[in-house]
Amino acid sequence: KAWYPGHVQKAKRQIRENLKKIDIVVIVLDARAPVATTSFEMKIFKDKQRVFLLNKTDLADSEYNKKWACEIAKLYPTLLVNKDTNRKELLTFLKSIPTKYANPRIAVVGVPNVGKSTIINKILGRHKAKTGAQPGITRGVQWVNVEGFTVLDSPGILFSEIFSKDIAAKLLLIGSLPIENVDDEIFDYAFKIYASAAGVQKDIVQFLEEYGRSRGLLKKGGQVDYEKAKTLFFKEVSEGKHGRLTYDTEFEKFWEVLKNG
Ligand code: GDP
Numbered sequence: 189k190a191w192y193p194g195h196v197q198k199a200k201r202q203i204r205e206n207l208k209k210i211d212i213v214v215i216v217l218d219a220r221a222p223v224a225t226t227s228f229e230m231k232i233f234k235d236k237q238r239v240f241l242l243n244k245t246d247l248a249d250s251e252y253n254k255k256w257a258c259e260i261a262k263l264y265p266t267l268l269v270n271k272d273t274n275r276k277e278l279l280t281f282l283k284s285i286p287t288k289y290a291n292p293r294i295a296v297v298g299v300p301n302v303g304k305s306t307i308i309n310k311i312l313g314r315h316k317a318k319t320g321a322q323p324g325i326t327r328g329v330q331w332v333n334v335e336g337f338t339v340l341d342s343p344g345i346l347f348s349e350i351f352s353k354d355i356a357a358k359l360l361l362i363g364s365l366p367i368e369n370v371d372d373e374i375f376d377y378a379f380k381i382y383a384s385a386a387g388v389q390k391d392i393v394q395f396l397e398e399y400g401r402s403r404g405l406l407k408k409g410g411q412v413d414y415e416k417a418k419t420l421f422f423k424e425v426s427e428g429k430h431g432r433l434t435y436d437t438e439f440e441k442f443w444e445v446l447k448n449g
Contacts, residue, residue, distance in 0.1 A: 216298035219248035223436040224358035228346035230449035239265040243303040246270040247428035297344030304343035363426030
């Protein structure tokens with residue numbers, strides 16, 4: 189099942205065109221799901237220098253944050269970041285990347301909603317919100333000079349190419365998959381992953397019954413509005429309102445996905 193029918197081709201074309209000019213790709217992952225957020229077509233970056241930012245660490249388990257950073261750093265420069273990371277920290281990291289390029293051209297890439305625009309804004313020292321960019325609305329692509337780098341002022345939006353239930357469920361849990369595009373099988377599976385990480389014993393029906401009632405999400409007759417409860421609950425989970433949770437915990441899977449993508 190294709191989750192992003194219209195956008196995918198266009199986004200891919202844009203990335204391919206810009207890729208020719210890029211020296212270093214800054215791959216933004218969500219620290220809650222480093223495997224699921226790596227499940228894109230990695231081979232388009234085959235001959236590019238790669239570095240990783242593990243973002244949204246404020247929403248992920250702090251022990252796993254450290255473990256994931258150590259693991260990925262075995263092969264690539266890696267930095268843990270979150271909404272409080274400042275411009276200086278990002279620039280210091282970028283400057284520390286060993287590279288043969290004198291004035292490397294850098295692009296920030298990743299799956300939807302991992303925080304690419306937020307990071308570009310910080311690198312460029314831009315305070316005004318220019319987040320949530322969508323493929324297609326960017327007009328002319330701009331390159332901006334920043335202290336020894338040339339940065340592409342447009343996020344490279346990547347789409348998951350590995351359509352497993354597990355990856356889809358985790359992308360849903362971190363808000364990288366639009367809720368409208370998700371079928372019940374994935375919701376059920378995502379809830380199981382959430383429940384296991386959060387230590388919740390209930391099944392999805394039981395849980396949403398109580399959750400919906402406590403939030404007053406009721407239909408006319410007084411029964412819980414299951415659809416509303418489901419939508420709100422998964423939105424809240426993705427925003428970290430139900431705990432700091434890391435869903436991907438298997439390091440080997442990361443290298444496997446990286447190799448096969
Ligand atoms: P993009 O789609 O990858 O460009 O992601 P955005 O930069 O638009 O960010 C998506 C959402 O995540 C926005 O609501 C941001 O405010 C939020 N966000 C970005 N980085 C972080 C972070 O480190 N922590 C938290 N809690 N939220 C973040």
